[in-house]
Amino acid sequence: MLEARDLTVVYGGTTVVDRVSLALPEGPYGLGLIGASGSGKTTVARCLLGLVAPTHGTVLFRGADVGGMRRPGPYRRAVQIVVQDTEGALDPRMRVGTAIAEVLRAHRMVPRGAERGRVAxxxxxxxLDAEHAARHPHRLSGGQRQRAAIARVLALRPRFLVLDEPTSALDTTTQARILGLLDRLRTEHRLSLLLISHDLAVVERxxxxxxxLHRGRVVEEGPLADVLRAPRHPVTRGLRDAVPRLPL
Ligand SMILES: Nc1ncnc2c1ncn2[C@@H]1O[C@H](COP(=O)(O)OP(=O)(O)OP(=O)(O)O)[C@@H](O)[C@H]1O
Ligand SMILES: [Mg+2]
Known part of the structure; x- marks a missing residue:
């Protein structure tokens, strides 16, 4: 499992993450992390990915502190992130197939010469179709680009996937398709997902x-259905009431 224990992150004297603990068991699993803009969601995710060193607290990957790992390779491959399409996960100068093949090669995920087949x-x-491999990202639609970004991440056979607003740049129909894709991948690849969103309807899926999260603190947690049935914090109520079509 992947675990954040008592994480605190201080930037220039401001505490943006305040004693946050959360755990992702092995998949298939889905944990939603919601909160207003600036509440610290991405910062927590960046700690889990080892991109930000917490001021206090620890991140544990299968029981080992990721801060002082002697062989971080397995952790680095196992924990991956998918961001909003507009943040440009794919190099605009590189064909999609080349970008994925490069990841396969760099991490020696397949024997030499087997990259093309694995990309397909x-x-x-x-x-996506095999012919999409020859395209540059700008010649794909937003939804196709997001699929390509997901394929690139799957090349590493991750166990934990952080999805940071993965569909907020997409129209509703495309968003629904990508969520359907992630739902299937979670089951088929036994992925453990941490889904960051300010949209409860997306998380619910x-x-x-x-x-x-509210101002860096965990103000509520538990089974989603229970939390929505009886939210204890006004922030949760606000987020719930922003989704009128939730059957409550
Ligand atoms: N590298 C940094 N240096 C200084 N402050 C930062 C840094 N990264 C984030 N912050 C601040 O930390 C707070 C939390 O930011 P974070 O990006 O984690 O929020 P968020 O919940 O992901 O918000 P959003 O929903 O807008 O993406 C914000 O006030 C932000 O300005
Ligand atoms: Mg964010």
Whole structure:
């Protein structure tokens, strides 16, 4: 499992993450992390990915502190992130197939010469055609680009996936398709997902568990259905009431 224990992150004297603990068991699993803009969601995610060193607290990967790992390779591959499409996960100068093949090569994920076949498999897995491999990112639609970004991440056979607003740059129909894709991948690849969103309807689609962050603190957590039935914190109520079509 992947675990954040008592994380605190201080930037220039301001505490942006305040004693946050959360755990992702092995997949298939889905944990939603919601909260207003600036509540610390991305910062928590960056700690889990080892991109930000917490001021206090620890991140544990299968029981080992990621801060002082002698062989961080398995952790680095196992924990991956998918961001909003507009943040440019794909290098605009590189063909999609080349970008994925490069990841396969760099991490020695397949024997030499087997990259092309694996690229085609990965593209098929996310619902893209083999011919998309030859395209540059700007010649794909937003939804296709997001699929390509997911394929690139899957190349590493991750166990834990942080999804930071993965669909907020997409129209509703495309958003629903990408969420459907992630739902299938979670089951088929036994992925453990941490889904960051300010949209409860998105979280509901993929997660049974929920953590609510407010000003860097966990103000509510538990099974999603329970939390929504009886929210204890006004922030949770606000986020719930922003989704009028939730059957409550
Ligand atoms: N590298 C940094 N240096 C200084 N302050 C930062 C840094 N990264 C984030 N912050 C601040 O920390 C707070 C939390 O930011 P964070 O990006 O984690 O919020 P968030 O919940 O992901 O917000 P959003 O929903 O807008 O993405 C914000 O006030 C932000 O300005
Ligand atoms: Mg964020």
């Amino acid at each position: 498999e990965l593209l098929a897995d996310v619902g 993929l997660c049974r568990h929920l953590v609510v």
